[in-house]
Amino acid sequence: NAGVTQTPKFQVLKTGQSMTLQCAQDMNHEYMSWYRQDPGMGLRLIHYSVGAGITDQGEVPNGYNVSRSTTEDFPLRLLSAAPSQTSVYFCASSPDFLGTEAFFGQGTRLTVV
């Protein structure tokens, strides 16, 4: 049981490049989300999904797209990378919203130069 797996662990992009951060969970969880964490700050919610085919915006969605075609996968796409998107990105999943815990991946450290 791998839990929540994020790839890659590290990535360097040039300004204007696009890329997809992958997130997969093997726990059959309905709920998945993406956060970013800037140095010295807490996590901020980017996008989340309450099930396959359903996504919604969080606190800081600009510059990011998501889709949820399967229960297992929730990729985060950077459309045109900017230095302001340099951050650590965390993916999380949860079985439902009825007071249960969320499981987090180990993060992707992204640097945009």
Next chain:
Amino acid sequence: DAKTTQPPSMDCAEGRAANLPCNHSTISGNEYVYWYRQIHSQGPQYIIHGLKNNETNEMASLIITEDRKSSTLILPHATLRDTAVYYCIVRVAGGTYKYIFGTGTRLKVLA
């Protein structure tokens, strides 16, 4: 979701109880209190959650005041491995699924 207030940092001697406070004065009746921690730059780790009753598990105890406006996370015998940032979060059990993280309390356990 209600906003939480936590002290930015705390120290605790190894082997002693660590008591981490959290204020959530605008909490609604259907909002749970959750605690997570983040060690170094790893992904946050769930610790405990509760609605109105005190809760205990193998990691910690959660004490929620009767009016639910504040709570305390208790690590009964802190070890060096408990050094982390601790986040107190309140969220509705239902509706949209989202945790809103604040900046947390940086707990340093001293040898």
